[in-house]
Amino acid sequence: MNSVTRQQLATISTATLCTALFKRGLRNQFIQDVRPLNADLPNMVGVAYTLRYIPAREDLNPITVFQDRQHPQRVAVDQCPEGAVLMIDSRKDARAASAGSILVSRLMKRGAAGVVTDGGFRDSPEIARLPFPAYHNRPSAPTNLTLHQALDINVPIGCGDVAVFPGDVIVGDGEGVVVIPAHLADVVAAEAVEMTVYEDFVTEAVLSGRSIIGLYPATDEKSRADFAAWRQAKGR
Structure with missing residues (x-):
């Protein structure tokens, strides 16, 4: 995505973008049931960097997995590129957290453009106070260990019933998030x-x-x- 496109998308509503996409036959690009924690922030614009969760299996996902320095959730947060949006496939299940305020703060300090999950976040009041775009389904109190197991980084995912491919252009505003195929962004x-x-x-x-x-x-x-x-x- 070039700088001109990024600047243009920062001024456009997701509603208008959905109409422009609909004119090209793309009817399902608005992520369902995902809302901003702080609707007053400027537009979020970035390219997709993805993390995929699957249902947790108890013998493979005890609390000790977080001692692994290669744990996919930690690696995704610590390697998300500057200017990218971390897009998380949490299976539309907000009963277990996709991340909390510490991991979201790390994304912010790394220069990411934002974070989106079709699940939920822990510490949502703290995340809402950050000057950083974050979108989720609803707050999650439990850890992600109870239901989710992080598996893949930067692969095609489904997020809120929308296909998201690494490199797709992501725009979020006070209403929600739209996914623009990379080749159509300009x-x-x-x-x-x-x-x-x-x-x-x-x-x-x-x-x-x-x-x-x-x-x-x-x-x-x-x-x-x-x-x-x-x-x-x-x-x-």
Whole structure:
């Protein structure tokens, strides 16, 4: 993802991005049942770096596994690249924690762009106070040992019913998280910027009392002409 695309995506809502993706036949890119711990942070934008959990098996996943310096959860956190989003497949199960505030703090200090799990986090109040985008299903008090076993790093995963491949572009806002296939990121970002400009024009017009018929979408020539004049006046 180039710097221009990253800057563009930082200004676009996940709703608009989903519409741009839908125009290309991609209907299932918004991660289900995942919410920001702090909806007031700026957009999260980064490339996917993944961690996959499977159901824990007691003989293979006692508490002593954390003494292993190669434990996949610890390695994923400590090797997540700068500017990447750690995407965690927790099987949509928030009964056991994907991580807690210490691991999320480590991601933040490493320069990661954010963290997303379709499970839950421990210490969610502490994570919510960090200046770092974090998205989960709901808080989790137990350790991940009770139900989850970390297995694979940077492989294709499912997160909230969405396929996530390493290198996919991830955008999160106050509503949730969308996954953009890497090869579409530049064109989707550019189109979504244009969509956002028109939506801003429409919002202003609707708030002034104008009907949406012929305006949204722009099926009337007058709407297109008014938009062109508005855009010139606004310098957009």
